[in-house]
Amino acid sequence: MKDLKYRIFFEELLTDVKNELVDRALDDGKLALGYSCYYVPEVLLNLDGCFSVRMRAPGIADTAIATYYMSEKTCTYSRSLLERAIEGGFNFLSALISTETCGMMHRSHEHFEMLHLVSDVNDRFFVSHIDSPFVTKDYAVKHYERQLQKHVLDKLSDVYGVDTSEEKLLRAIEKHNEVCRVVTAIGDLRKQENPPITGYEFHLIELVSECCPQDLILPYLKETLEELQTRQPDETPWYRVRVVLGGGENDDPAFTKMIEDAGAFVVADRYCFGSLPGREEITVREGETALGAIARHYIDTNQCPRFMNPEKVQGRKQYLKQLADDYHADGLIVQQMKFCEYWEYERMYCQQVMEPDYGLPCMGIEKEYVNVSTGQLRTRFQAFVEALEIKKLQKKEG
Amino acid sequence: MKYYGGCDVGSTYTKAVILDETGKIAASTIQRSKINAAQSSRLAMDACVSQVPGLTSPEDLSYIVGTGYGRNRVPFAAENVSEISCHAMGVHVTDPTVQAIIDIGGQDVKGIAVAPDGTVKNFAMNDKCAAGTGRFYEAMARSFEMTLEEFSTLSLKAKSAIPITAQCTVFAESEVITLVGEGKAPEEIAAGIQMAVAKRCFVMAKKAGAVNHITLTGGCAKNAGLKKAIEKVLKIKVVELSTDPQLMGALGAAEFARRKGAAK
Numbered sequence: 001m002k003d004l005k006y007r008i009f010f011e012e013l014l015t016d017v018k019n020e021l022v023d024r025a026l027d028d029g030k031l032a033l034g035y036s037c038y039y040v041p042e043v044l045l046n047l048d049g050c051f052s053v054r055m056r057a058p059g060i061a062d063t064a065i066a067t068y069y070m071s072e073k074t075c076t077y078s079r080s081l082l083e084r085a086i087e088g089g090f091n092f093l094s095a096l097i098s099t100e101t102c103g104m105m106h107r108s109h110e111h112f113e114m115l116h117l118v119s120d121v122n123d124r125f126f127v128s129h130i131d132s133p134f135v136t137k138d139y140a141v142k143h144y145e146r147q148l149q150k151h152v153l154d155k156l157s158d159v160y161g162v163d164t165s166e167e168k169l170l171r172a173i174e175k176h177n178e179v180c181r182v183v184t185a186i187g188d189l190r191k192q193e194n195p196p197i198t199g200y201e202f203h204l205i206e207l208v209s210e211c212c213p214q215d216l217i218l219p220y221l222k223e224t225l226e227e228l229q230t231r232q233p234d235e236t237p238w239y240r241v242r243v244v245l246g247g248g249e250n251d252d253p254a255f256t257k258m259i260e261d262a263g264a265f266v267v268a269d270r271y272c273f274g275s276l277p278g279r280e281e282i283t284v285r286e287g288e289t290a291l292g293a294i295a296r297h298y299i300d301t302n303q304c305p306r307f308m309n310p311e312k313v314q315g316r317k318q319y320l321k322q323l324a325d326d327y328h329a330d331g332l333i334v335q336q337m338k339f340c341e342y343w344e345y346e347r348m349y350c351q352q353v354m355e356p357d358y359g360l361p362c363m364g365i366e367k368e369y370v371n372v373s374t375g376q377l378r379t380r381f382q383a384f385v386e387a388l389e390i391k392k393l394q395k396k397e398g
Numbered sequence: 399m400k401y402y403g404g405c406d407v408g409s410t411y412t413k414a415v416i417l418d419e420t421g422k423i424a425a426s427t428i429q430r431s432k433i434n435a436a437q438s439s440r441l442a443m444d445a446c447v448s449q450v451p452g453l454t455s456p457e458d459l460s461y462i463v464g465t466g467y468g469r470n471r472v473p474f475a476a477e478n479v480s481e482i483s484c485h486a487m488g489v490h491v492t493d494p495t496v497q498a499i500i501d502i503g504g505q506d507v508k509g510i511a512v513a514p515d516g517t518v519k520n521f522a523m524n525d526k527c528a529a530g531t532g533r534f535y536e537a538m539a540r541s542f543e544m545t546l547e548e549f550s551t552l553s554l555k556a557k558s559a560i561p562i563t564a565q566c567t568v569f570a571e572s573e574v575i576t577l578v579g580e581g582k583a584p585e586e587i588a589a590g591i592q593m594a595v596a597k598r599c600f601v602m603a604k605k606a607g608a609v610n611h612i613t614l615t616g617g618c619a620k621n622a623g624l625k626k627a628i629e630k631v632l633k634i635k636v637v638e639l640s641t642d643p644q645l646m647g648a649l650g651a652a653e654f655a656r657r658k659g660a661a662k
Contacts, residue, residue: 375467376506380523383482390517 001196001233006220010204013212014253017056017084018092025051025213031094031160036081036109038272039099039132041298042210043176043282044152047168049160051213053093054273056251057084060370069111070104075339076369077249078108085117093118094160097152099130101306102341128155135309136299145295153291169290175214177281182221183209184279189228190267191327196231198238199245199266203253206275239265241388244323246270246350247335247365248343255367258374259333262381264388267327270303271335276323277301305346317350321358331361331388333381338366361388401450402659403459404651405443405475406484407435407468410504410532411617413648414442416450416459417656421491425449426645435468443474461659463651467505479654481647482510482521485615488650490516492641498608500599500628500636501646502618504532507598509606522605530598532617534567538591541574542584546621549588553623556589570594588623596627603632612636619643 004010013019026032033045036055045052057080066082084090096118098109109127112118118125128151133140156162186205189197205224208217240263245256249272256266270276280301284293303316320332334350336343347364354362363384371377399418406413408431416425427445431438443456456462456474464472465484472478481501489496490512499510507530511519524530539549560582562570570591577587595618603612614636618624620643629636641649 376523379467379480379482380521382480383518383521386480386483387518 001231001238004201004224004231005227006224007201007204009220010208011253013208014056014204015058017053017058017089017211019212021212021216022051022053022092024216026092030213031156031162032092033156034090034093034096035098036077036105037099037101038278038302038304039101039298040097040130040152041148041294043172043294044148044169045097046175046214047156047162047164047172049162050094050156051215052210054210054251055081055090055096056211057081057089057369058251060084066108066111069115070107073339074104074107075249075337077337078102078104080369082108082111085112086115091118091121094122094125095155096125096127097130098127099132101132101304104339104341124159126155126159128152132306133299134306136307136312141295141299144299145292148291148295166290169294170284173282173284173290173294179209179214179218179221180279180281182218182225183275186221186225186228187269187275187279190265193328194233194237195265196228196233198260199269200253200257200260202275203256203266203269206269206278207251207253207273210273210278237265239263241265241330241385241392242267242328243388244268244270244320244327244329244332244360245274245335246320246332247347248272248340249337249369250274250335252369252371255335255371258371258377259381262378263385264331264333264381267329268323270320270323272304277303305342316346317353317358320350320354321360324358324360329360330392331363331384333363333365333384335365335367338368361391399452400460400659401453401458402652402655403443403446403456403462404484404648404653404655405439405462405464405466405472406481406645406647406651407431407439407442407464407466407472408481408504408617408647409467410536411644412438412442412466412468413645414439414446415645415648415652416446416453417649417652419656419660421653421656423641423649426642426648428642428644431468435471436473438468439464439472439474459655461655461662463655463658465647465651476655477658479651482508482523483518484647484650484654486510486512486518486650487516487653488646488648489613489615489639491649491653492639492646493613493637495611496613496637496639497611498603498606498613499646500603500608500612500614502531502595502599502614502616502624504617506531507602509599509602509604509608511607520607522602524598524602529567529570530595534570534595535618535621537567537571538574538588541571541578542588550621550623552585553588553592554585554626556583556585558586559589559593559627560586562587562590562594589627592621592623592627593631595624596631599624599628600631610634613639613643615639615643615646617644 031050060080063079063083066079153164243264336347351364425446464475464478469478501508509522513519
């Protein structure tokens with residue numbers, strides 16, 4: 001396949017959180033608002049005059065200082081963000097919108113305040129913590145909506161004078177939906193038997209859509225969609241099997257590439273930082289406020305194992321199975337960062353039930369934020385591909 | 399006669415096997431790995447080829463499959479297959495009754511459940527540290543100033559085992575040095591080390607779904623003290639293979655080569 005026009009550009013944008021497009025938005029006087037979890041609605045951080053930055057720590061070498069503050073029994077994503085902040089890597093942020101989703105991320109973000117990170121260089125910088133619900137009942141959605149009002153909108157309005165009116169919120173939804181439409185149209189190409197896109201390329205696209213100012217990345221995304229619609233794949237599909245990649249935090253396209261190098265096309269990205277969920281359009285129902293619609297949307301679409309009500313627990317497995325059907329996947333890889341308090345259990349659960357109950361072979365992977373033992377990971381992926389291939393053959397032969 | 403080759407480039411040893419077209423082992427070798435995987439595979443395959451009359455170089459073989467951590471760097475291989483699939487196949491052609499494998503290699507421990515046709519049913523792998531691997535044993539034997547064989551023999555003499563608490567190779571080594579310094583019986587310390595590794599193997603085997611008819615592969619399978627400890631924790635007798643267990647990866651690769659070469 002001919003290389004994507006913007007592949008290298010997208011890769012370069014992902015080498016640093018403060019990339020070329022972020023710099024351009026900052027030069028325009030916009031406020032950079034950091035977040036690290038799906039429970040923080042990206043759309044709220046893209047009100048006029050603001051832009052969202054999903055926080056990553058690419059190229060982090062070690063987390064020695066963050067480990068001192070947070071202990072080594074915490075996930076390396078939360079520690080890497082703190083380490084990067086200590087290095088000064090998030091000094092461009094105007095605010096960090098946090099959520100009490102998991103204890104580790106909460107601790108990481110608390111340290112931004114305790115160590116006066118960023119606020120040393122920007123005295124208006126603030127960290128705001130949302131209390132997120134564990135259940136999906138109406139009262140929980142209402143509580144979440146109040147939290148979003150108090151800890152996001154009111155704070156932005158009070159500290160920076162951001163206009164958070166209904167009109168502006170509706171405008172932000174419109175803008176957000178446009179990004180979602182383009183990314184979803186690109187992602188849907190993965191359903192084809194011989195698709196014009198790889199999972200790695202889609203991972204890059206999804207990541208830049210989350211880590212760059214929406215206004216500035218959208219033209220590149222649209223052009224990429226046009227390019228993909230006419231891109232000619234090689235005559236024979238390059239992959240041996242197709243897999244859904246599920247699990248927790250994953251902002252490392254090299255991880256997806258490693259899976260694809262073993263012969264497994266990553267057809268669907270159901271993980272934190274992925275597009276499923278993440279790129280569904282937000283609809284405002286009759287009689288609903290924009291904020292009410294946003295709160296409902298993020299609770300309804302949320303696939304985080306933090307939700308323990310039976311409908312959500314079963315729903316998560318059914319969702320994975322549905323993705324496998326829609327994207328014609330042969331298997332499922334569930335990856336989880338070591339010490340992730342929610343995905344550790346969920347990953348084990350998936351490994352136990354997905355094949356016997358849903359007919360979907362599943363492999364579990366425990367990984368770190370920066371993966372160093374790639375040799376062993378490659379062996380595991382390749383062995384899984386070989387096993388799936390044999391299962392496919394046996395199925396074919398009846 | 400057509401010949402087929404399998405080359406298993408491991409982190410510590412490189413193994414090669416040549417099969418004839420009937421599946422019979424025509425040659426095999428085990429050599430210490432070099433830092434360069436391509437060089438290791440070349441040396442091992444050359445040594446193997448020299449054992450078969452009529453063959454002069456690896457290129458004379460009809461089909462070669464590479465496996466092991468250096469599988470991508472075997473220059474003369476037509477393709478590569480993961481060592482997990484190769485160990486399963488190697489064991490299957492050696493003894494089709496085996497249902498599960500504990501493979502203890504130089505840098506990882508794997509539990510592999512084998513389907514009746516020799517394919518992988520399930521597998522589990524420790525890939526975070528060297529504890530319980532060949533590297534770990536090398537460090538432990540070094541603490542006793544012994545060879546691996548002497549260390550294994552020593553552990554078999556113990557009447558009881560001193561528990562080793564450290565999971566990490568580095569800390570286990572210092573724990574052993576401390577115990578030796580305290581004057582504890584060396585054979586009991588050695589037996590404690592074997593038991594600690596056996597427990598890790600137990601976890602891998604169970605994670606993969608191993609129940610019965612389990613065998614050991616990899617270089618550490620030759621460690622009689624470890625075998626005894628594994629049999630103790632698993633409460634079963636492990637299946638003895640008629641072929642060197644360290645060759646199973648290369649044998650499996652050669653069998654894949656034979657099947658793929660014949661299907662060409």
